[in-house]
Amino acid sequence: MHDQPSVSELVQAVKNFVDETAMTHLKGRAGFHARVASNVLGTVLRDLEDRAANEAEEKRRLTDLLQADPGESLDSLNRALQAKIRAGELTIQSQDLVNHLKMTAIAQIKVDQPTYSGLANALKE
Template identity: 30%
Template structure:
């Protein structure tokens, strides 16, 4: 059991409040409450899924000497130059891990997401 409240929990509570308040509002205010609640829901998923970290970690096996924050750019450069192709061992798995993490944030109801997560 967690003993402290995490940022994602606070943002999630604010989103829940806005969803509840939306029912009491009308017109433009209801629309803006819905947009704000949806934006906060995305922020919660970003905080929980941490796609940047997942992507950097997945590329770590291919780029162990590249600093974490530079791995995506380094991988893109290698792909663009042709140094890495679909035959590069581990590349497709690393790319799939990053895409899966980003998809969980951007479109968690995407039907293929469950397949990608191995469910």
């Protein structure tokens, strides 16, 4: 398959249309939804860009933390982590657990809502 334009370029083009044309013509509830749509397209672009690297990092950290088989999927690693937390085997007293979860949350919020105040708080601490 060709990629000229690439998926990211296409999404960017739609975002440009929403920002520069649609939003200026819409008022009230429709205008609000146009702004939401523009923010969503920003998230889509960041997700396309960062997901592969973020998931590889998350998987590497989880494999270490759980001393798991490197072949395990990210989903099954997260389910295993959830089970250990539920069983009280990993608590907030585990620095490794807190570090992992914090790095995961930072990577996710950078994609989802990079201007959220909680991200600045996490980076400041």
